[in-house]
Amino acid sequence: MSNAVIKLIPITIIYVSIVVFVTNFLLLRYVKITDAIPDLFFYMIYAFIFYSFYGYNVSTYASKSKCNRINRRQGSADGFKTGLLSIFIYLIVYFVNPLRNPFNELIGNNTLGNSVAETFYLSLNLIVISMSNYFNSSKQNCKIKAEEIEKNLVKLDKYLRSRKKNKKKVKNIVVKG
Numbered sequence: 001m002s003n004a005v006i007k008l009i010p011i012t013i014i015y016v017s018i019v020v021f022v023t024n025f026l027l028l029r030y031v032k033i034t035d036a037i038p039d040l041f042f043y044m045i046y047a048f049i050f051y052s053f054y055g056y057n058v059s060t061y062a063s064k065s066k067c068n069r070i071n072r073r074q075g076s077a078d079g080f081k082t083g084l085l086s087i088f089i090y091l092i093v094y095f096v097n098p099l100r101n102p103f104n105e106l107i108g109n110n111t112l113g114n115s116v117a118e119t120f121y122l123s124l125n126l127i128v129i130s131m132s133n134y135f136n137s138s139k140q141n142c143k144i145k146a147e148e149i150e151k152n153l154v155k156l157d158k159y160l161r162s163r164k165k166n167k168k169k170v171k172n173i174v175v176k177g
Contacts, residue, residue: 004065005134008058012130016123019050024115040094047090048083051126055082055133062134063141071141078133082126089125093118 023046028039056079060070093099100117107113 004062005131008130008134009127012054012127013119013123015054016126017119019047020115020119020122023047023050024111024118043090044087047086051086052079052083054126055079055129058082058130059133059137062137066138067142069141071137074137074140078137082129082133085129086122086126089122090118093121 023043027046028042032042056075059075059078060072063069063071063074099121100114103117103120104110104113107116
């Protein structure tokens, strides 16, 4: 694994922790547009925004660090995919009580217990999604185009022809055994 991927794991865990706790303890409590819409939908909106942003940054960072190219379309697609998968994972954790039960028994069946459960499951899954985005982005965006290869081969051929002309004949040494 590359050094960047190893750094990606703790960064993902920290990012998910911050997003979950800020969303649950600040945004859902103090930034409410209306009470007619349940918190679940607001959480999904916030999660999509935050995790799409993260997926986009991972994708663009991967190609930038590997080959110094950025493909914003690929980054946007990876960000969108990351946002949707994160919402799907959150909904599973939200609706499947046995996934939250161990955390609720240890911490309590409250916002803190649910936040720790969300952080755990989202972190695990987002690490896998981010690694996939990282490798796919660097693979897709760092492909060398045929025109570029052809141009470099022409330069190489020219260089090799000039080397043959300038090379003096050297007597080969014969080793007898």
